[in-house]
Amino acid sequence: RGVPYQTVTLIHQSMVKRLPEHVQVDDPAVVKRLAKKLERQQIPLRSDYGYKVSLFSHLHQYSRKAPLTQLLSIPSTVIHPSIVRLGLQYSQGIVAGSNARSVALLHAFKQVIRDYTTPPNEELSRDLVNKLKPYISFLNQCRPLSASMGNAIKYIKKEISNIPSQCKEEEAKTKLLTCIDRYIEEKIVLAAKAISKYAIEKISDGDVILVYGYSSLVNNILCEAFEKSRKFRVIVVDSRPRLEGREALRRLVQRGISCTYVLISALSYILPEVSKVFLGAHALLANGYVMSRVGTSQIALVARTYNVPVLVCCETYKFCERVQTDSFVSNELDDPDDLMVTRKGKTQLENWQDVSSLGLLNLVYDVTPPDFVDLVITDLGMIPCTSVPVVLRVKNLDQ
Amino acid sequence: MPGADKEADLTERIEAFLADLKRGGCGTGPIRGSGETARETTALLRKVTAQARWSSAGDLMEIIRKEGRRMTAAQPSETTVGNMVLRVLKIIREEYARSRGSSEETDQQESLHKLLTSGGLSDENFRQHYVHLKANVIEAINELLTELEGTTDNIAMQALEHIHSNEVIMTVGRSRTVEAFLKDAARKRKFHVIVAECAPFCQGHEMATNLSKASIETTVIADAAIFAVMSRVNKVIIGTQTVLANGGLRAVNGTHTVALAARHHSTPLIVCAPMFKLSPQVVITTVVRNRIILSKVNVHCPVFDYVPPELITLFISNIGGNAPSYIYRLMSELYHPEDHDL
Numbered sequence: 001r002g003v004p005y006q007t008v009t010l011i012h013q014s015m016v017k018r019l020p021e022h023v024q025v026d027d028p029a030v031v032k033r034l035a036k037k038l039e040r041q042q043i044p045l046r047s048d049y050g051y052k053v054s055l056f057s058h059l060h061q062y063s064r065k066a067p068l069t070q071l072l073s074i075p076s077t078v079i080h081p082s083i084v085r086l087g088l089q090y091s092q093g094i095v096a097g098s099n100a101r102s103v104a105l106l107h108a109f110k111q112v113i114r115d116y117t118t119p120p121n122e123e124l125s126r127d128l129v130n131k132l133k134p135y136i137s138f139l140n141q142c143r144p145l146s147a148s149m150g151n152a153i154k155y156i157k158k159e160i161s162n163i164p165s166q167c168k169e170e171e172a173k174t175k176l177l178t179c180i181d182r183y184i185e186e187k188i189v190l191a192a193k194a195i196s197k198y199a200i201e202k203i204s205d206g207d208v209i210l211v212y213g214y215s216s217l218v219n220n221i222l223c224e225a226f227e228k229s230r231k232f233r234v235i236v237v238d239s240r241p242r243l244e245g246r247e248a249l250r251r252l253v254q255r256g257i258s259c260t261y262v263l264i265s266a267l268s269y270i271l272p273e274v275s276k277v278f279l280g281a282h283a284l285l286a287n288g289y290v291m292s293r294v295g296t297s298q299i300a301l302v303a304r305t306y307n308v309p310v311l312v313c314c315e316t317y318k319f320c321e322r323v324q325t326d327s328f329v330s331n332e333l334d335d336p337d338d339l340m341v342t343r344k345g346k347t348q349l350e351n352w353q354d355v356s357s358l359g360l361l362n363l364v365y366d367v368t369p370p371d372f373v374d375l376v377i378t379d380l381g382m383i384p385c386t387s388v389p390v391v392l393r394v395k396n397l398d399q
Numbered sequence: 400m401p402g403a404d405k406e407a408d409l410t411e412r413i414e415a416f417l418a419d420l421k422r423g424g425c426g427t428g429p430i431r432g433s434g435e436t437a438r439e440t441t442a443l444l445r446k447v448t449a450q451a452r453w454s455s456a457g458d459l460m461e462i463i464r465k466e467g468r469r470m471t472a473a474q475p476s477e478t479t480v481g482n483m484v485l486r487v488l489k490i491i492r493e494e495y496a497r498s499r500g501s502s503e504e505t506d507q508q509e510s511l512h513k514l515l516t517s518g519g520l521s522d523e524n525f526r527q528h529y530v531h532l533k534a535n536v537i538e539a540i541n542e543l544l545t546e547l548e549g550t551t552d553n554i555a556m557q558a559l560e561h562i563h564s565n566e567v568i569m570t571v572g573r574s575r576t577v578e579a580f581l582k583d584a585a586r587k588r589k590f591h592v593i594v595a596e597c598a599p600f601c602q603g604h605e606m607a608t609n610l611s612k613a614s615i616e617t618t619v620i621a622d623a624a625i626f627a628v629m630s631r632v633n634k635v636i637i638g639t640q641t642v643l644a645n646g647g648l649r650a651v652n653g654t655h656t657v658a659l660a661a662r663h664h665s666t667p668l669i670v671c672a673p674m675f676k677l678s679p680q681v682v683i684t685t686v687v688r689n690r691i692i693l694s695k696v697n698v699h700c701p702v703f704d705y706v707p708p709e710l711i712t713l714f715i716s717n718i719g720g721n722a723p724s725y726i727y728r729l730m731s732e733l734y735h736p737e738d739h740d741l
Binding site for chain 2: 253258259270293295305339358360362
């Protein structure tokens with residue numbers, strides 16, 4: 001009876017973390033500190049672009065036309081070429097989606113480890129971690145790290161520091177490579193299979209399922225359900241400026257699933273037909289909020305009004321100890337030029353930079369409150385949104 | 400013969416107007432705003448009254464109804480045309496009643512007593528001929544035209560009563576009324592406007608450029624970010640295509656989402672709509688453009704949204720501010736119940 005003393009200390013191990021730099025752009029002291037750190041690591045500093053809306057002056061806003069690699073000397077002596085390539089793929093949006101980004105990151109790190117040689121008088125466990133730091137800063141400059149990538153990096157650093165000092169280099173490297181492979185296999189691939197298994201129980205014949213944008217996990221679930229001969233049709237909701245839903249639509253139609261395509265403004269029109277909403281997540285925060293692509297909270301809101309169940313599918317490695325209540329304090333601002341569009345031969349916002357009182361806002365993420373979400377399907381089972389801190393604690397205890 | 404010429408000219412005008420209506424289909428953005436449509440309709444009806452051959456009020460009403468049916472059939476989604484026809488019909492009834500000498504109150508009022516005692520049917524058949532009826536009707540239509548010309552200014556004049564300084568206002572798509580409203584307030588107050596672009600036609604972009612040229616601090620956001628930024632918005636001010644008889648709206652695609660997000664954050668939703676947009680319809684048929692691309696994909700592109708009256712806080716029209724629960728009363732003052740089905 002009562003909580004034993006040991007478990008109480010374990011709860012307090014997760015202290016309040018220091019605020020990350022990328023949400024303190026309005027603080028000149030922090031910006032100067034970052035510039036000094038990057039100079040030490042010989043990584044160029046990326047400059048902000050365009051007029052920033054005052055509500056978001058604490059975030060970075062970069063232009064896709066000015067990638068960080070333009071400021072690097074190629075071949076770079078400091079940064080491994082696979083990391084340079086990865087950074088470019090992130091900043092140009094070629095690799096997008098939290099699972100894809102994490103897997104690409106882990107593969108790039110595997111290449112780094114393969115090419116690594118311990119310098120004399122250094123220990124692998126300490127030196128490799130120091131070698132990874134400038135790479136992580138570089139990738140952060142190209143595009144702010146996602147929660148899943150953060151968790152993956154934490155795992156790798158822990159594995160590296162746990163290498164015993166008497167271990168030979170070849171043995172240590174093979175051990176690390178197998179660790180990474182196992183992480184990808186367990187946390188991403190097998191987790192996807194487990195989530196599909198649970199989710200397919202929730203799909204019945206005759207369902208009309210609404211999905212938003214492109215979530216690799218949700219697409220996986222729908223394709224597997226279709227293989228298992230469930231009869232359903234899918235409504236793909238898409239939004240400007242990314243229009244990721246088109247990719248999801250293409251893949252679903254290729255499998256033979258009958259689909260409908262609408263833009264997010266047509267949501268109230270299409271929702272009376274829908275029986276379930278399946279959403280993917282970028283991260284699940286410790287206070288139960290779901291951080292996902294911008295527009296997800298809108299879909300959950302309107303679905304709640306029409307009494308349509310909302311199911312979020314998320315692997316446990318995306319669970320994050322941060323807390324957030326709105327989409328302002330921590331977000332990502334994408335290239336504002338993406339909002340420009342040409343209709344009837346005229347681009348209204350062509351010279352938006354010249355007009356001083358006009359700003360374009362291209363948000364990437366938003367947070368959905370837990371009362372809009374009915375169920376979260378994870379590889380550990382089906383849980384309500386509010387059980388996220390429980391899962392985090394269980395994971396911390398395991399580790 | 401001058402009479403025949405005038406008639407030919409009149410039919411030509413009507414045909415040109417119908418062709419214009421058919422062409423200016425909704426969704427791609429009307430070629431003309433609804434205010435212009437209302438004025439043109441009224442001017443055309445005035446011409447019909449002046450030039451068509453009729454001897455009694457009943458004849459005139461029949462002619463106007465016929466033309467009205469043709470005009471609404473040309474473009475069913477442009478409800479201002481039908482509304483103006485109903486206004487003119489009501490004018491004719493009023494002028495007829497005035498000529499007859501009876502006060503409008505006793506004739507028009509649908510009191511419970513009248514319904515029960517007179518058996519419900521009005522035995523008025525509008526057959527009597529009055530000499531000055533034509534001139535009176537034309538004068539009344541001229542008054543209606545002056546009212547129509549001043550609607551946007553009347554609404555814009557009320558702007559300072561509703562916008563305080565350092566507010567964040569959200570609007571959707573492009574509405575000339577809201578643009579004038581905000582520009583009028585910006586002459587004396589400083590505030591920030593967030594415009595949702597309203598894909599796929601992105602009329603919001605034009606609205607944003609116009610507002611920023613008037614030195615209003617403007618931000619353009621994608622439709623997907625409406626709920627995300629709503630927590631910092633103080634008021635939502637929108638325009639609409641039609642105001643329905645129950646106080647609901649038929650507005651541009653995406654407005655229902657904005658209304659729901661505003662209700663969730665308890666943000667007031669203000670609709671700037673001139674009186675000529677008030678329509679006696681309650682049932683709406685959504686206008687949708689469907690295309691089938693790839694053999695298994697349907698694409699839906701609805702043009703309008705229905706917004707129920709409980710999500711709306713206030714209507715601002717050229718006659719002042721009203722709650723949505725009062726709209727049915729305003730409607731009974733503008734249109735006669737027997738005309739509701741053209």
